[in-house]
Amino acid sequence: DVSTCQDSLDPFFIFIGGLTITSTTSPDLGAIRTFIADELLRHGLCTRPCVISHISVDADPNVRSSTIINITIQLYVDTSSQLSLQTNALPTDIDAYIRQVAVDIKNFLTSDAIVIPVNGEHLSIEDT
Numbered sequence: 404d405v406s407t408c409q410d411s412l413d414p415f416f417i418f419i420g421g422l423t424i425t426s427t428t429s430p431d432l433g434a435i436r437t438f439i440a441d442e443l444l445r446h447g448l449c450t451r452p453c454v455i456s457h458i459s460v461d462a463d464p465n466v467r468s469s470t471i472i473n474i475t476i477q478l479y480v481d482t483s484s485q486l487s488l489q490t491n492a493l494p495t496d497i498d499a500y501i502r503q504v505a506v507d508i509k510n511f512l513t514s515d516a517i518v519i520p521v522n523g524e525h526l527s528i529e530d531t
Contacts, residue, residue: 415480415497416456417505422474422512423531429462429470430521436460438519439474439512448508452481453501474512474528478505 456477463471480497512528519526
């Protein structure tokens with residue numbers, strides 16, 4: 404689930420949702436958030452003018468037999484950056500650019516390459 408949210412000041416925001424982790428324990432949500440942020444940074448999946456503004460990692464309170472963790476990532480294109488304006492670093496089709504970055508991030512996180520080691524478990528992210 405990749406959706407666009409328009410903002411009157413900067414319309415190039417996008418949310419990546421529909422990502423979940425199933426765990427048999429109650430894992431450290433902060434550790435999962437940090438791991439995801441570090442991996443996205445390490446693999447260069449969102450670099451200027453793309454900015455990750457928020458990563459939400461929340462346990463679903465309605466599930467009792469296991470822990471379902473919902474992940475949402477918010478991205479935007481920084482169109483106000485002086486560096487971007489001076490170097491023409493902004494893509495010509497910003498909407499297509501940020502949508503492609505979102506798809507690339509989602510594909511990366513749900514690939515077999517990402518395993519999150521938390522509380523002795525090796526957790527995988529699924530596209531639900």
